[in-house]
Every structure is written in C-alpha cells, then in structure tokens.
Amino acid sequence: MIKHFLDARELEHPEPLEKAIEALKLLDENSYFYMLHRKEPIPLLALAGEHNLNFISKQTEDENWHILISPNQNIKLEEFIKE
C-alpha cells in the first residue's frame, strides 16, 4: 500500500484540512492517507464519511492523533498506525 503522509502538528488551521483534501484526491485502492495531528479533525472525518471512505482516527499516549483514510474498504487501517 502506498502511504501519503502529512505531519500537520505544526500547521495552522486550516492548512491541515487544505492539504488533506488535496491528498485525498490522489488516493486509489492501493493507497491510503496518514495524517498526524494535535487535534482530532472532525470536519475531515465528516468529509471522509460523506464520501464513503474507509477511515480511522486514534489518539496515542503521546496525545497525537493518527488519522488514516483510504478508499479501500478491505484493509484494516488500524494495522498501519505507528506509535
């Protein structure tokens, strides 16, 4: 699987969302988008849900949020999360 990675932890609103949407446009069944963020980006997740994308958001102990999105419904995104 090809990973499109974005570290958005030091980006000002709304750059994370702008860059994430650009990245989502590039996705196909063999790729996924992986974003690291300091907050849970509910608008992005709502947009992913609206477009029937496979997505997950999870906060790790270091308080970072890991957001993974893919059009491929058959992959378990949680397996790609890196602590």
Place this chain on the structure above:
Amino acid sequence: MFENSGLSMDQAPPIVVVLRFFLTGTIFGIVASVMLFFYGETITDFSSAQALALTHTLTLGVMASFMFGALYQMLPVLCGVAIKKPELLALRVNYALILGTIFLIISFFILNTTLYIIAAFSLAYALFTTAYVMIKKLKTISHSSSSRGMLLSLISLVFVAILGLLLLSLRGGFNINIDYLALKSAHFSFGLFGWIALLIISVSFQVIEMFYVTPPYNKKYAKYMPQVIISLLFINLIAAIFAPFLLNIIEYIVIVLVALHASLTLIKLKQKKRAVTDATILFWTLGMSSYILFAIAYTLNLFITIPTTLIAILFAYFALSIVFAMSYKIVPFLVWFHLNAKGYFEAPMMHEVAHPKYARINLYLFIISFATLLIANYLPFLWQIASFILFIAFFMLFLMIHSAIKKYFYILKTGKKFEFNIPNIN
C-alpha cells in the same frame, strides 16, 4: 475516536444556518453604530432609555446572534455533537431574536405593556429554546474543557434570560416583590461574565491552540476555571438576595479571574510557533488587551472616578474583537470547506473569500473606532466621528459575510463537481 462510524457532513449544520446568524449580528452592529451617532453623549447616563437600547442592541442583537451562530457551528466540530435538522429551529430562533430585540429596544422608549409582552415572549423563545436544545445535547457527551465551559455558559444564558424577563416584567408594570437593583446586578453579572466571557474562555481553550499553534492551556486550569467562575456567579446570585453587601466583592473576584485568563491568552499568543501574524490574531490580542484594561479601569474606579461608559466600552471591545476574529476565521473556512465537501473544483480559497489586506483594513478601522470612542468620554464632539468609523467597520464585516454567501451560492449554481477516486460502494 471515530472509525467509519456513520460520521458525515450531516454532523455539521448547513452553512446558511451559521451565516444567517452572523449576517444578523453585523446588521445589528450597523444599527448600534447609527444609534450611537444620534444618541452621542446621552448614552453616558446609564439608566437612560438610549443607553439601555444601545446596550441591548449590542448584547442581544450583535453578541447573541454571533454566539448562537458560532455555537451551531462549533458544537459539532469541537464537541462532536450534532443538532439534527437545525434549519427550521435556527430560523425560528433567528426571527424570534430579531423580533424580541427590536420590540425590547422600542419598549425602552415607549412604555407599553403589549410591547414588553411581545419582547418577553420572543426573547424567551429564542434564548430558552437554544439553551435547552444545546444543553440537552451537551449533557450526553464526555466533556473536554471547551465543551464543559460551553455547557456552563449556556446555563448562565438561562439565568440571564430568567433575570432579564423578571426585570422586563417589573418595567412592564407587573408587581413582583424583588429588589430591582440587586436583580439588575445579577442579570449584568450572569450576562457579561457567565454568558459572554465564559463562552469566549471556553472557545479559547480550543481555538487558540488549534488556529495559532500555541502551547495548550494547562489541563487542570482549563477544567476548573469555568467551574470556579460559574460557582462564584451563583454565590453572587444568592448574595444579591440575602447579602447584597457581598455583591461587589464576588463580582470583583470574577473580573480578576477573567483578567487572568486574558493575560494567559496573550502569553499563549506570544508563544505561537509560526511567525506569521494575521488580522485574526491581532483581533484576539486586541480583545484580550481590552479586557485587561477593563479590569484595570474597574479597579481604578474603586479609588478615582472613571467614566462608566469608558469601562463599558472596554468590555464591549473585548467581546466585539473576538466576534471579528472568529468571523474572519470561520466564514471563509465554511465557504471553502462546504463547497469542497460537496465536490466543487472552483471552491474559492479562503483568501479569495476574505482577502488578508481587507481584514487588516477592517482591523485598523475597528482599532481607530475603539480609540476614538475612549477619547470621546473626555472630548464629547468625538462621539459622532467614532460611531461613523464603527459603522464602516461593521459595514465591512457585513460586506465580507454577504459576499461570502454570494460566492458560495454562485459556485453551487455554476461550479463543476469533482469525484474522489473511490469505487462507489453503495
């Protein structure tokens, strides 16, 4: 955590729900500037009909409109709660708030029981309905500091409304055995510090860090500060009935606590990681600085005479600065985001909805109106000049929101949609 959980754009309210409240707020801001132009120095008498009319145009017409719009937008985004099908509810609340505010303003000049009753019912509907729907939703979630603060702020709104309706009943000629001045003082405290300041504090916990990449507020501080403020306001309410001599002391502690938060926010903004400073950061800085000046002027007033209008202007610019800051941040974002979510290629970027230079000019005019209004307390011929500059500042904000709405509907009508590269699973 979300995992394919049925989260969708239904979570967020339609863009018109938020922008209609914002547009209403700017129109009342324009009306307030016109009132100030014609009333001039008469507003310095705080018990005058002119001062009461202007105060309620600002607190209900401007502030409540913007705060309701912002809450409709932020509850889903910051707290993860959605108000189902909010269009009709928001429209009714919007109309009731407009009607109630207009009738209340007229009733300050024309003593007529019917006017009071219409104002009371309209405002009661707008304020209680909003508070009820939002409190009910907020009670069901696991709280962050922001959402807990918003809940407490909405509870304050209920008390502001109850106390305001009691005052309105007394003015309307109904005979209720309550001390009018104590009631007025409690209404004032819950309105300014429980509803307005507490909501701004709660929002700042989330947006200062999120928008400007600053270090977060201390978690325990953010958890307990709103609870301490609301507890003090309730003690103040009890004191208003049983120990009126305590009123000023408790209120003063609340004022100092909010000033501490304003100082802390300024420190956070100084610590932001990126060097770029846009107009919205400067609006936040102005708002927090204005509050600190308000607290200083309030304190000095204990020893020397400071014009009450000057102190009120400092508080008003604290709240209005945040209104301008949030409008310039939220409105362009909503237009861009909602169009993108619907799949429109030609969605204007945020700087195309509100150009940074336009926002800067609006900021400078706003600052000039602020300075001129403060000086007008000592040079009364400046009231008209100051109100004219404030008029332009609000009109610029109105134009920005109006043009954003036009751009949104233009793209909806003429734009081409893109599709994500996703197989349709439905």
